[in-house]
Amino acid sequence: MEDARRRYVDLIRADGVELSPALAGAFAAVPREIFVPDGFHRRDGRRVVPADRDYLPAVYSNDVLVTKMDGEVPVSSSSQPSLMAAMIEALAVRPGMRILEIGAGTGYNAALLATLGASVTTMDVQPDVAARARSALARAGIAGVRVETADGYTGGPAEHYDRIIVTVGVAGISPHWLDRLDPGGRIIVPVEHAGTHPVLDVRPGLLSARVVCAAGFMTAAGPLTARHRRSHPPAAAALEGLTQTAPPRWRPPLDARAYRDLWYAAGAWHPRSSHASIAGRESSYLAILDDTGAAGAVVLADGAILASGGSADRYSAVGSALADRWWALNRPPMAAWRVGLSLAGDPDAPIWAPSSWDLDPLPPRAPGLTEPPPSEDETEDETMPENEAMPRSDTMPEGAAPPKDDRDELAQ
Structure with missing residues (x-):
């Protein structure tokens, strides 16, 4: 033993x-x-x-x-x-x-x-x-x-x-927890972000947080799971009818850790980010979902885009822009994000939920991946589809879990 x-x-x-x-x-x-x-x-x-x-x-x-x-x-x-x-x-x-x-x-x-x-x-x-x-x-x-x-x-x-x-996975922080916490304390908590629950280190006072690590948890019940205006779509079941709409961007493909980093950034930048499975595959992937939650675009680990539905081109362009923006910003890791919190949910049982995301300055890009090839689908912010434009990186509001990731698991 x-x-x-x-x-x-x-x-x-x-x-x-x-x-x-x-x-x-x-x-x-x-x-x-x-x-x-x-x-x-x-x-x-x-x-x-x-x-x-x-x-x-x-x-x-x-x-x-x-x-x-x-x-x-x-x-x-x-x-x-x-x-x-x-x-x-x-x-x-x-x-x-x-x-x-x-x-x-x-x-x-x-x-x-x-x-x-x-x-x-x-x-x-x-x-x-x-x-x-x-x-x-x-x-x-x-x-x-x-x-x-x-x-x-x-x-x-x-x-x-x-x-x-x-x-347990929650949508935000209970005000009662803040009442229970002594000055100088901290809350370690998995908070919903693009279909899963990355762990945040929350410091009261300024009501800000840092990302600790990726995780997937069973969700809590009651007010702790309240939907709010910054909520991402729930994870989607297997998307049907996907076709490739943009070629691979990166050689070699992103490893699991880097793919999680891309997913987190996508969730910070786009409110329809979540994750979805693909019919015939065990993994789940970063997805930009349409309003039905049953169609949209999937970003693979090599940067290729698969899309489905009547707005496939629209969501493919969004997925491409998110992937290219993350690359252009030197592939920021999860730990580089600072998260601001604000009151949300039911006024009678409110929560402090993520409402803003800011990036710390990053060092020069690490070696190991080739530059993304030119893409016909590459889309700059000012030409993104109507109602899908991403805000600036310092004011933006989460994607998918990588295949069977060692941090995607259930709650204690």
Whole structure:
């Protein structure tokens, strides 16, 4: 078991997370299997139970473990460990801190935080999920965690915290969380952007945020998922009738990380950005969707554009312009974006949602990709289709997940 947990920590590091010694020690010390005692579903849908030979290898893989289903829809899980690690590192936990967690899940994430010396209150709206988390924490001998059953929007008991971490996808920040946060605190939270939920590091006061990493989470319920005027279209099912409308731009194609960066930029620049699948392919892709959500344009990793529907040319031009703009700006990574927040949603249950996106200055373009070839479909801002013009890069308001990306997974 000790060897399995050591390999487990190595797998998390191999995914690009710079683990501190303290957090590496927590992952090595907390027995993940105690938090999935009845088994789980793997990403491919296969059920794994403790009697199976691959149970422990699966538990100590760098993968999401789905622990509760509503029909075919996952509603609770133990998140991908590398994503948990990235979020906890961004939280900057110190011993003695008081932490509020929205979304108890299995209790494993709270156990890691407590092992780092924090005092944790974790909340879940599902009573059975909260009860199982409470039981698992007791079996694991984890002290310093209180499990509450409550709607995360409320922020739970009227107490104050040094940090708040959210492990469900939301449309924005509850004002109650800001009320619970002490000065100098931060909120690590996955917020909707172009069909998925990249993680933001929110600093109250200025009400601004930085992007931590890409992620895909199960969505919360109630006011936390309210649609608002800056909301992107939901992810689309497989688009039919796609034809290539623009040739490849880049050689070699973008890798998964760069493709996520393009997707994030597209979402910052265009309100119809989301992601969609393509019939016959397992991956999902950056998409610019029409008003029906069933047609539009898809941008592939090599920069080629596929489009469908009665406005195929229009959305193809938009996709081309977004891709070319991202390239011309030196391919900004997600971490280069600063996000402004403003009140949105139901006036009786408002949220602070992303409303502006600004880019930090970037260093010169890194080598490794050839310049995009001239394209007949290349479209400058001033000639973009009517009602589709992109605002300037310093005032703009998200795309698709790359194939089976290691950060596209379910909520804790």
